[in-house]
Amino acid sequence: MNIILLGPPGAGKGTQASRLEAERGMIQLSTGDMLRAAVKAGTPVGLKAKAVMEAGELVSDAIVSALIGERLDQADTAGGAIFDGYPRTEAQAEALDLLLDERGRKLDAVIELAVDEDALVDRITGRFTCAACGAGYHDRYKQPAAAGVCDVCGSTEFKRRPDDNAETVRTRMAEYRAKTAPILPVYDARGIVHRVDGMADMDAVARDIAAILDSLAG
Ligand code: AP5
Ligand code: MG
Numbered sequence: 001m002n003i004i005l006l007g008p009p010g011a012g013k014g015t016q017a018s019r020l021e022a023e024r025g026m027i028q029l030s031t032g033d034m035l036r037a038a039v040k041a042g043t044p045v046g047l048k049a050k051a052v053m054e055a056g057e058l059v060s061d062a063i064v065s066a067l068i069g070e071r072l073d074q075a076d077t078a079g080g081a082i083f084d085g086y087p088r089t090e091a092q093a094e095a096l097d098l099l100l101d102e103r104g105r106k107l108d109a110v111i112e113l114a115v116d117e118d119a120l121v122d123r124i125t126g127r128f129t130c131a132a133c134g135a136g137y138h139d140r141y142k143q144p145a146a147a148g149v150c151d152v153c154g155s156t157e158f159k160r161r162p163d164d165n166a167e168t169v170r171t172r173m174a175e176y177r178a179k180t181a182p183i184l185p186v187y188d189a190r191g192i193v194h195r196v197d198g199m200a201d202m203d204a205v206a207r208d209i210a211a212i213l214d215s216l217a218g
C-alpha cells in the first residue's frame with residue numbers, strides 16, 4: 001500500500017510513520033530526513049538544501065522528487081511506502097503520480113492529520129531526538145522512560161533540529177498553507193483522502209490510522 005501522511009509541521013507525520021514502520025513493517029520515506037542526511041554528509045544536494053531548510057522554506061521540487069525517485073528504485077519500497085513530508089507542492093504531487101505510474105504502482109490513500117495550528121509551535125519547539133538511533137521525543141508529551149536515556153537504544157545523546165525554533169516554524173507553516181494545503185483538493189477529487197484528528201494523543205492517532213489502513217486492506 002502506498003500512502004501519504006499530510007499535515008503541517010509538527011502534525012505528527014514522522015511520529016506516526018515510524019510507528020507504522022515498527023508495527024506494520026511499512027517503509028517510511030521522509031524527504032526531510034533524506035535532506036537532513038544529505039546536509040550532514042555534505043553532498044551537493046545537502047549543500048544546496050542547508051540554508052533553505054534553516055530558513056523554513058521549501059527545497060526545489062526537482063531535488064526532492066529525484067530523492068524520492070531514487071528511493072522508489074530500491075527493492076524494499078516495492079511493497080509500498082509511507083510518504084512523510086512529500087509531496088508538498090502541486091508539482092511534487094504530479095511528479096509522484098508519474099514516479100509511481102512508471103513503476104506500475106499507485107497511491108492508495110492520503111491521510112490528513114488535522115491539527116490546530118496554535119499547538120504546533122509548542123510541539124515543535126519541545127521536540128528532540130536520539131542522536132544515535134533517531135527515536136523521537138518531546139519535552140512534555142513523550143519523555144524517555146528513564147530521564148536522559150533513549151528508550152530504544154540506551155544512548156544518552158540527544159539533539160534538536162536547527163529549524164525547530166518559533167520563528168522558523170512560522171515560515172514553515174506559511175509555506176504549508178500557501179503551497180502544500182492546495183494539493184488536498186486534488187486528492188479529495190479522487191476520493192482517497194481520510195482525515196484523522198491529529199490533536200488526539202499519539203496512541204489515539206495511531207489507532208485511527210490503523211483502522212483506515214485495515215479498512216482499505218480488508
Ligand atoms: P520535514 O522534516 O518534513 O519537517 P516538517 O514538515 O516541518 O514536519 P516536522 O518533521 O516538523 O513535523 P512532523 O509532522 O513529522 O511532526 P513529529 O511527528 O516530529 O521538513 C523539514 C524541511 O525540509 C522543510 O522545511 C523543507 O525545507 C525541507 N523539505 C522536506 N521535504 C520537502 C519537500 N517535499 N519539498 C521541499 N522541501 C522539503 O511531531 C512533532 C513533535 O510533536 C514531536 O516531538 C512529537 O513527539 C510530538 N507529537 C507528535 N504527535 C503528537 C500528538 N498526537 N500529541 C502530542 N505530541 C505529539
Ligand atoms: Mg517529521
